[in-house]
Each structure stands twice: as structure tokens, then as C-alpha cells.
Amino acid sequence: MSIFKKLITAVRGGASEVGEAIVDTQAIRILEQELRESKIALDEAKTSLTAVMAEKMGVDRKVKNLNEKVKEHEGYAIQAIDKGDESLALDVANKVADFEHELNIQQGILDGYESKVTSLKKMIRQSERNIKAMDREISVVKTTEKVQQASELASAKYSGSNSSLKSATDSLERIKERQQKREDQATAAMELETEEKGEDLQDRLEKAGIVDTESTGASVLERLKKQKENS
Amino acid sequence: MLSIGGSMSNEKLEKLLKDLAENQLSDGTSLSIEMFDGDNAVACIKVEDREEFPIYMTVDEGQILCITYLFGDNQVDQNKRAEMAEVMLMMNVSIPLSAFSKIGNQYIMFGALSPSSSIGEILHEIELLSDNVLDAVDAVSEYLQEAA
Numbered sequence: 001m002s003i004f005k006k007l008i009t010a011v012r013g014g015a016s017e018v019g020e021a022i023v024d025t026q027a028i029r030i031l032e033q034e035l036r037e038s039k040i041a042l043d044e045a046k047t048s049l050t051a052v053m054a055e056k057m058g059v060d061r062k063v064k065n066l067n068e069k070v071k072e073h074e075g076y077a078i079q080a081i082d083k084g085d086e087s088l089a090l091d092v093a094n095k096v097a098d099f100e101h102e103l104n105i106q107q108g109i110l111d112g113y114e115s116k117v118t119s120l121k122k123m124i125r126q127s128e129r130n131i132k133a134m135d136r137e138i139s140v141v142k143t144t145e146k147v148q149q150a151s152e153l154a155s156a157k158y159s160g161s162n163s164s165l166k167s168a169t170d171s172l173e174r175i176k177e178r179q180q181k182r183e184d185q186a187t188a189a190m191e192l193e194t195e196e197k198g199e200d201l202q203d204r205l206e207k208a209g210i211v212d213t214e215s216t217g218a219s220v221l222e223r224l225k226k227q228k229e230n231s
Numbered sequence: 232m233l234s235i236g237g238s239m240s241n242e243k244l245e246k247l248l249k250d251l252a253e254n255q256l257s258d259g260t261s262l263s264i265e266m267f268d269g270d271n272a273v274a275c276i277k278v279e280d281r282e283e284f285p286i287y288m289t290v291d292e293g294q295i296l297c298i299t300y301l302f303g304d305n306q307v308d309q310n311k312r313a314e315m316a317e318v319m320l321m322m323n324v325s326i327p328l329s330a331f332s333k334i335g336n337q338y339i340m341f342g343a344l345s346p347s348s349s350i351g352e353i354l355h356e357i358e359l360l361s362d363n364v365l366d367a368v369d370a371v372s373e374y375l376q377e378a379a
Binding site (some may be wrong): 136139143144146167168169171172174175178179182 | 292302334365368
């Protein structure tokens with residue numbers, strides 16, 4: 001089963017039971033068990049890779065050695081031929097044939113080890129990828145579980161009742177109302193400030209005698225008379 | 232290898248919260264932040280004036296996860312449930328940085344960030360998520376039951 005499918009099983013498990021933990025702990029346990037097994041398998045694969053590689057190195061040495069011996073004895077055989085010693089040359093040639101026979105066998109073993117190393121390395125890479133993916137999925141599932149627990153705690157804490165029973169639209173309305181209230185307050189505060197500034201200005205103008213404090217019929221008449229005298 | 236609940240993640244989260252507490256959102260809105268559970272694995276972040284929709288934050292080696300609960304199945308108009316799910320799926324792409332999902336019987340909105348995100352990026356995420364949540368509830372309110 002793919003990891004995503006397992007994850008679906010894991011998160012679906014509790015979903016049907018309202019108020020229950022949403023994560024199927026059994027599914028997590030299975031995932032974790034598989035993860036542990038994968039890790040053990042990975043360790044084993046690595047160990048056997050090491051062993052195979054060590055053996056391969058041994059065979060490698062043998063093959064090299066045999067190759068050298070073949071070359072060396074071929075040289076001897078040629079020298080024997082050059083000297084006209086046909087029977088010695090034949091003996092040496094027989095030896096070369098033995099070496100070549102052994103070389104064939106060892107080369108076969110070496111090839112076998114090489115393909116085993118390649119497949120082990122492939123397997124290890126795949127396991128490592130799987131383990132990483134499983135790690136990630138388990139961590140997501142567990143995070144989900146934590147958040148769910150936290151949310152339950154939250155609803156208990158928040159306003160003392162089960163807030164999950166409160167409707168989301170109600171909450172939204174409340175937030176909007178609060179926002180509106182804030183905006184209204186801000187607007188009111190700004191208006192008040194403007195007004196206060198206006199009053200302040202009036203006060204200062206009065207004190208400076210630029211604006212009349214109390215303009216009555218008598219004062220106006222007085223002013224007009226003064227203007228007439230001055231003109 | 233498992234990182235959840237591991238002390239490293241917790242330290243990361245604690246450090247993050249400390250940094251967050253010293254900051255405000257771009258419009259000066261303040262955040263109230265508290266650790267949520269005994270293991271210090273989940274933090275609860277409340278945006279001023281929007282306390283009804285707290286943001287839960289977790290950190291592990293793979294990601295920083297911010298989750299907000301929208302509403303439960305019980306608030307959904309059962310006749311419009313499938314339609315709402317489809318609308319949410321279609322909306323997902325156009326919502327900046329946040330996506331709809333479901334945990335158990337709760338519909339959620341979440342955003343995920345790289346664990347190496349800067350504090351500015353995380354603040355941006357919180358701000359967007361908070362805005363998105365209000366917009367989202369507004370947008371799908373026609374699929375919800377009339378408030379009881």
C-alpha cells in the first residue's frame with residue numbers, strides 16, 4: 001500500500017466518531033512498526049552490502065592476480081618456444097590454461113558480486129527514500145493529532161464553553177462588529193479631536209482680541225460709532 | 232529519527248514564539264501567543280480582535296504549520312455539503328498562501344512554511360491566514376446552517 005493510502009486510512013479512522021481523537025492511533029502504530037521494520041531492513045541491507053563488497057574486493061584481487069599470472073606465463077611460454085623447448089612450452093601453456101580456467105570462474109563470481117552490489121545499493125536507496133517518506137507522514141499525522149488536542153484544550157479554555165459549538169458565522173459577525181466599533185471609535189475620536197482643536201482656536205482668537213467674546217447690539221453700535229469718528 | 236515531540240523542534244518553536252512576541256503585524260495589530268500543550272509542541276496565536284479564530288502553530292524539521300479551525304461538520308448545511316467541498320477545492324488555488332483542509336470533523340484553513348522562514352515571512356503568513364479565514368468563512372457562509 002502506498003504511504004498516501006496509509007495516511008488516508010490513518011486520518012479517516014477516527015473521523016467518523018465525532019469528538020473522538022481524529023487520528024487512528026492503531027494506524028499510527030502500524031506505520032511506526034513498519035518504519036521500524038524498514039529501518040532494520042535497511043541496516044541489514046547495509047551490513048550485507050559491506051560483506052558483499054569485502055568479498056568482492058577479495059575476488060577482485062584474485063582476478064587481478066590470475067590475469068598477471070596468465071600474462072607472466074604466456075611470456076614464459078614464448079621464451080620456451082624461442083629457445084625451441086617445445087615440451088617446456090607445452091607445460092607452461094597447460095599452466096596458462098589452468099590459470100585461464102580459474103580466471104573464468106573467478107570473473108564469474110566477481111560479476112555476480114558486482115550485480116549484487118548494484119542491486120543492494122538500489123535497494124538501500126529505495127529504503128532510505130521510503131523511510132524518509134514514512135517519517136514525514138508520521139510527523140504530519142502526529143502534528144495533526146497534537147493540533148486536534150490543542151484545539152480541544154482551546155475550546156475548553158476559550159470563554160469557558162465549547163467554542164466549537166459556536167457557529168463560525170457568529171464568530172465572524174462578532175469580529176466584524178468589533179471592527180466596526182473600533183472604526184467608529186476611531187472616527188469619533190478624530191472628530192472629537194478636530195472639534196477640540198476648533199474650540200481651542202476660538203479661545204485663542206478671543207484672548208488675542210481678534211474675535212469678539214460677546215457681541216451685543218450695544219457693542220456693535222459702539223464699534224460702528226468709533227469707525228465713523230475715525231473716518 | 233522522528234522529530235515530532237523531539238526537543239529540537241520544541242526549541243525551534245520556542246525560539247520562534249519569542250521572536251514573534253517581539254513583533255506586530257504590518258498594521259500594528261498585536262499578537263497574543265502562548266504554548267498550548269505540556270509538550271510545548273503546539274503554540275496558539277491569537278490576532279488582536281480576531282480571538283475567535285486562533286492560529287495553531289507547530290514546527291518540525293519538514294515544515295512550520297499554521298492551522299485555523301473554521302467550523303465543524305455540524306455547522307454545515309448537510310444538503311449543501313458536497314457543493315461546499317467542491318467550492319473549497321476550487322477556491323484553494325486562488326487563496327494566497329493558505330488552503331482549505333479537514334481534520335476529523337473540523338474544516339480548517341492552513342498554511343505551511345519552510346522551517347528556515349524568516350520572522351517577517353512568518354508574520355506575513357499569520358496575517359494572510361487570519362485575513363483569509365475571515366474571507367473564507369464569509370465566502371462559504373451560504374453553505375452553513377443558520378446560526379442556532
